[in-house]
Amino acid sequence: MRLQYFFGTIIKIFLIFSLSFFTFNLNTLNANALKMNKVDEVIFEELRLSVPKQFKDNWIKAEKEIWEPWLAQQEGFLGRQIFYNVDTEEALLIVSWKSRYLWKNIKTEEVNKIQSIFEENIKKSLEIENNPFELIYEGELFEQKWS
Secondary structure, eight states, rough: HHHHHHHHHHHHHHHHHHHHHHHHHHHHHHHHHHHHOEEEEEEEEEEEEOOGGGHHHHHHHHHHHHHHHHHTSSSTTTEEEEEEEEETTTEEEEEESSSSHHHHHSSSSHHHHHHHHHHHHHHHHTSSOOOEEEEEEEEEEEOOOOO
């Protein structure tokens, strides 16, 4: 009786271990197959900004005059879309890039220089001392393909 209980327990432990191993192993294989941050795929830069209603037109004008021409000269830039929520006074910018590598290959100093020009333009046109457009969120998105 004790021997039968002992072997039954060993078999149960073996089955649980085997089942666990195969379950976790298959999940690992699936996770590796679903990598979402491939550097050679189109990527979307997501920016959310606070844009007060009274300054929206000035903001759009400065975006078109300063950021748009600069972006158009960057290798890998595919285009961008700008959305505005009147209720929350927030803007959403989705910038399309040919690859994450090309996007991230742009020097931070260059981006900061254009941002400074943008801010100076805004402050001058609105006759204010501080940039009223606060960056709320910055992230990246990958298009999900259905198989």
